[in-house]
Each structure stands twice: as C-alpha cells, then as structure tokens.
Amino acid sequence: MIPRIRHLTTLENLSRECIERLLDRAITMRDASAHGTRKLDLLAGRTILNLFFEPSTRTRTSFELAARRLGADVINFDIGFSSTSKGEELFDTLHTLEAMHLDAIVVRHKVSGTPDELVRHAMSGVSVINAGDGNRAHPTQGLLDVLTIRQHRPDFSRLTVVICGDVQHSRVARSDVHALTKLGAGEIRLCGPASLMPDVNEFPSCKIYNDFDKAIEGADAAIMLRLQKERMASTELPDEAAYFRQYGLDSRRLAMAAKGCLVMHPGPINRGIEIAPAVADGAQSRILEQVANGVFVRMAVLGEMLGR
Amino acid sequence: MIPRIRHLTTLENLSRECIERLLDRAITMRDASAHGTRKLDLLAGRTILNLFFEPSTRTRTSFELAARRLGADVINFDIGFSSTSKGEELFDTLHTLEAMHLDAIVVRHKVSGTPDELVRHAMSGVSVINAGDGNRAHPTQGLLDVLTIRQHRPDFSRLTVVICGDVQHSRVARSDVHALTKLGAGEIRLCGPASLMPDVNEFPSCKIYNDFDKAIEGADAAIMLRLQKERMASTELPDEAAYFRQYGLDSRRLAMAAKGCLVMHPGPINRGIEIAPAVADGAQSRILEQVANGVFVRMAVLGEMLGR
C-alpha cells in the first residue's frame, strides 16, 4: 500500500507505483466524465487557492475546473504579477493563508524551488501543488504528458521520445524526463540549439542532439517546447524562420519519425516557429488530448491529496 | 416547435417566435425570483466561461449572476485586455477551452464578427454567446431592451422608439433595431450628429434624424446611447455641453414625447451628456429595470441553450 502524496512539487521523489496510480485515477476521472457525471463531490467543503506569481490563464483555469468538478471551492489570490514576493514576505503570506484554513495551495513562481520552500515552512495540514517553478518542474504537465503517451503507446520500454526546443529553460522538459524515466521509457532524446541545451551532466539517461533530423528519426512521440521569443537573441540563429527550419516540426520531419508518431506541445503553440500549422492541426496531433488530460490529471492529484 | 438556439451571436437570424420565447422565459425567471426562489438548478454541473477581450464589469457580472442563479459554475478567463488575440491564436484558445469541456463561452471582443468566427471554428458542442463584438451586435442587450419595453407597451405595432446618440459605433443600437424590427415595432427613429450616424442604407426600415426635438416627438420609448468621450472630436460639436444641448434628454424634450415615454439607457450613463440627472432618476426612467431584466434575459438564454 503506497501512502497518499500530501504535496506535489516534483515528480522526482515519486515512485513508479505512485505515478501509475495517479494516471489510473485520472482515467477514472475521465471515464466518469465520459459517462455524463459532470460533478463529483469528492472535495465538497474543501477550498483550493490559486497563488500565481506568474500569469498563466490556461494552467490556472485547468486547476480551477479540476477543483470545481470535484465539488471544491476555488479562490484566486491575485497577487500582482509585478510582485517579487519571496523569503519572509512569501512565508508570511503562506502562514496567513494557512490561518484561513485552506486545504491546498496551487503555486506558480518564477523562482525555482519556491514550492518546496513553502512545504518546508508550512505549519498546518495545507497541501502544496507546484503549477510550475522557474526552470525546475511542472509536475502535473509531466503527468498529463505521460498519460497522453500511455493512451497510445502503453509499453514504455519500447518507447522513443524526443523533446525538442529550449530544453535548458524548460520545466516541462524536466518534468517530462522525470516521468518518462520513472515509467521506464526506452529512449529519451533531447534536442535544441547548443545555446539552449542544458549541461550534459544534468540528464545522464538522455541522448543529446543538436540536429533535429537525426533526433526525430524513429521517434514514437515528439514533444515540442514553446520558444520564448526573447531567447532567440541568445542562440546562434538569426530569426524565427531560421529556428523553424532547424528545430520546427513539419511534415517532412514527421515522416522521418516512427509511424503514427504522437505530436505533442504544452501550449500555447507558436505556429510556424516550433511547429507547422498543418502538423499542429493534423491527424497525429495530440495537443488537445493533452489539454483534456490536464484537467483529469489535476482532478486525480487533488482527489489523492484531499479526498476522503 | 421552434428548435432551441445553440449559439447567440446576433438577433438577426432569430425568428420572432424564438425571440418571444426567450422573453417569456426571462419572465419565468423573474417570477421565480420574485417568489423567493434564489437559485434554480437548471444548469447544475455546467460550466460557463467568460472570455472578455474588452473590460466590462457590468456585463460580465450580469452573466456571472445569471449563470450562478441557474446553478452553473463560472470561470473568468482573464486574458489581459491589451491582448490582441485574433486569428489562429484566438482559435487555439477556443480549442484549448473546448478540450477542457466547457459548456458555454461568453465572449466580448472589439473586433466585429469574432463570436461568429468562434462558432465557425468550434469543434465540440460548446455554445458561444456574444456579449458584444465591435460595433456589430450585443444581442442580450437587444433582448433586455425589448423585454423592458414589452412590459410597459405590449403592442409593438403601435410603438414609436427613438434611439439617440452615436448610432454609427453602437452595437446596442444595432441589436435594438434587430429586435424591434423582428417584433414588428411601428416606427424606429435613429437620431444623432451627422458624423456619428451610420450609412443611410444600413437601416432601410428606420427613419433618420439629426434634430432630436423632431425625433423625440410622440416617441413611446427613448433609448439614449452612451457617448464615448473620444468621439466628440469627430463631431462638429465643440464640447459636451453642446452635445447635451443638441442630443441630451432633458425634461423639456421628454415632455415632447408621448405620455409616459420610457427613458432607457444601456449604462453606464454620462450624466449631463446624454441625459439630464433629473430625467435619469425620474419617474419615467426604466434604466434600473433594464439592469434587472439583463440578468433574467441572460438566465433565459443560458437556460435555453444548456438546460436539460
């Protein structure tokens, strides 16, 4: 019997069994929804607070929908995004929210490690869920990505995944690698411009590529990362068109991947930069399945943490 | 049996029967409320999302109240109002929201036609409700205006309505004309400074006036439009006082209208510009009835679209 998780700041410290249980729970949530159950009351009387120090309407909305579908109340604690709340000021905010008897805090912060700091300083039984911290982790994104892959390619031991783009600054890439590694993925390839690749020692189990034509070859899933446009300057690439030619996923490259290769992206997509419109909207695109799975995964996490 | 509406982007394509059914439903909602029913559960388990690209606290709040009184959950999707989201970016947002299994999207956008674009690109069963698009339409405002008139002047065939102000840029005026025309209003007069009047061919069934003294004569209802102050520059008028003298509704002009002429305004009012304070607050003012009817009309629309 694997104990329930109480916080979720990264997937690194979760067991394979725990991750699989969360994915199975997400499928249960999806099936209930498919059978017409619009609302469960698993979290009736619970209050979830969204504490976003970086704007992210999509992720906040996904968490809000997940919480409400389980019957919880949701409070959006709108700190100004110009706020640099950190250190004691951040912990005073945490303790104030704890004193108000909240059940969970969903936090996004640009400083890596902030959710773990909140866990360390929490005084009551509040649960902390990381909705993205700096470059470090975005664990519910990692879960929804492996859930989406598992629905199409259940045997991870034979799976080759390529993650392409600005890996160095991507919390999505890190949480994907954590989840894929835990689930025993056959091969994980990381690809991007040299200046946007992480230190070679950070991902010892992954293969590093700079040539996307080689990285895509035979891949069962391609996870394309969003390019922050301000990062272009730090690459050797002159412009977005050049980036797309070298690292964009178009039909030619998709044809080099394994048959039926899953096309994935955490969104929002930059059409014509990371991905060709025809590929984003094509038959192999799983991008909207990822969005749908995001709600189910977040329902699973909240249900596991706070359900009776 | 008239089929239920699935989207509401404009009143132009609704039949008279459909409009009357929505007005009757609104009265049912009002009566339930008057008899102490604070909450219906017609939309229990449904989720409505407010997608406002222009700020409008009043209209958003009216939709939010309507949805909650029917038992629905409401999500405010706060895109920055500086966002110029359009084209593919807008449709990607739409598809993301659809993938999250929302039941309806209430949209306001400064570009005319945006709600219809959303309807055309919608992939799932989501309903789209226009809460105002550019100069084009604001259908729930049109409905609440004719509901307010019908409560006092049920026989539209004998009705003379004057709509006064910046007709050219007014989605309220357009939706009012659509609704009044469908319901067979006897005479519709449009009045305003020449530079703020629409092309003469746009409203063939309306009479056009530049002299408000003539336009108000014998009117059963006067709908005063809000003047966007930045429009003053494009008129031949030197200042707001001059606007009020020529196009404001004061007691003298109201006395020229038919006995008991209904005084209406979509709000928020500019006192002393479109309307004299004594008239806005006077016995003939229906402005707050319009606000109350707004909630009932939106309940009717949501109930019709999403109710079991």
Add this chain to the structure above:
Amino acid sequence: MIPRIRHLTTLENLSRECIERLLDRAITMRDASAHGTRKLDLLAGRTILNLFFEPSTRTRTSFELAARRLGADVINFDIGFSSTSKGEELFDTLHTLEAMHLDAIVVRHKVSGTPDELVRHAMSGVSVINAGDGNRAHPTQGLLDVLTIRQHRPDFSRLTVVICGDVQHSRVARSDVHALTKLGAGEIRLCGPASLMPDVNEFPSCKIYNDFDKAIEGADAAIMLRLQKERMASTELPDEAAYFRQYGLDSRRLAMAAKGCLVMHPGPINRGIEIAPAVADGAQSRILEQVANGVFVRMAVLGEMLGR
C-alpha cells in the same frame, strides 16, 4: 432583544451588547469549524459582491472565504484600482448592483465615509459592509482584534492595550479604539511619532505617548500598526532603522509589558520596521490567531445580516 444589524460601516454606533453578540457568533462559527463542519448553508442562495476600490487581497480573500463557508455565492467586481469612482458615478454603480438583486456589498474605498454614503443612497434591501474606508474605520478588523484579546484576557475592565505606529492614518486604530471603548477596556494607550499622531481631541478616552518604552510598560496587549513606507518622509525620523529603534516591538520592550502580553498586528507585517522577527514569530504572537478570527468574525457579520 437587540435588533439585527443591517449594515456595518463603523463600530461607533453599535451597542456593547451587539458587539458581544457578534463575537459570540464568531465563536460559534469557530467551534463548528473545529468540529469538522466545513460548510454551513446559512446563506445558501445569497450573493455577496466584493467592491474594492483599493487592492487588498488578504481582506478580500477573508470575506470571500467567510461567505463561501456559509454557502453564499461571491462575485468579485473588479473595478480598476485607478478608478476614482465617486459621487453620482459611484451611486449609479450601487444602483446597478442593487438592480441585479445582490444581498450584500463589501466595499473598500480610499475616501473616508464612502460606505455610509452607499447606505444613504441604497434603494433596496442590500446590506453594506465596510472593508476599510480611508483613515476612518475597518470594523471587522476591530471586531477580530477584540475577539483575539477576549480569548486570552476576558476581563476587559482590567485590560491595558497599547496601539503603536501611524495612528493618525490608521482605520485599524480607530476601529480598535471604538471596539475597546465599547467593551470597557481599562486603559487604551496610543503611541507613535508626533507627526503621525492624531489630534489630541479625537481620542479623549485614550492616553497619548510618544515614548514607546513608557507606553508598553505593563501593557496586556500591543497592537502594532503597519507603517506605510511613504509616511517616513513626514516624520522626524531619518530612516526605517531609526523608526524600529524608537517604535519597533523587540524582545527588550516586550519584556517591559505585562507578563504574556499579546503581540498583535493587522498584517501584512514589515519585519524589522514595526516588529522584530523573533517577536512576530514568538510564543506571544497572536498575529495568525487574528487572521483565523478574521474569517470567523466575517462569517458572524454576514450570518447576522443575511441569515434566515
């Protein structure tokens, strides 16, 4: 039988019995919560609207939690904080909200007296609750402060309280004095730099100090006020360190107070300016009890006003 309150703009016009009943109600709310009741349905079907013209995430969240725990719906009416809405414009907003059939409006405004203006202009049965107006009053803060003191020092006749800081600009200080006076507190001391002290005639029942070493002596409770940093310029003090040396609460000063002196602050605290970190986090600190009591007091006020 003391009649129910219908509005709450200041504690000045409440009787001692009424204040005690609200405190007792707050304890009932706390006990229900302590026994595992997460949600009451006292306000099911009611709608509370937050109308904040000054940003205050903490107070707004506390009211929102209180309302939701009683089963009410909550609408956040997000007027831009740059708005200077006042006079007729403010009353038009009020009347619009009343027409939408809200049950209560929680208002914060930088102009003193705004909530009373709303009460005077209200046309329907809406209740107005002051969440802070200018320098004048913050009645739920006053209630939560005396509730916190009462839990530890039930005999107010023998109580000495010191309120220290920018008393002149503090609505918290004023509401605390109102509540403490009504409940018969033995001695109320006000302390701060001369330039930040109110007119001597405003608080005839209080003792005025400029020397915090003298004011703290023998005090049973010390309420430290937040220093708005822009106020420093108007004092004779060169910087925040000098302020802390003269008016900050540190361990040395706390030792001069009565044994077990309650350390209080309305939050958010400026560590090292009003209060030493060791004191804010020490065994005598009641700051987080204040936060918890804030939710219970607001539940009590809403329940009294709107409950069946």
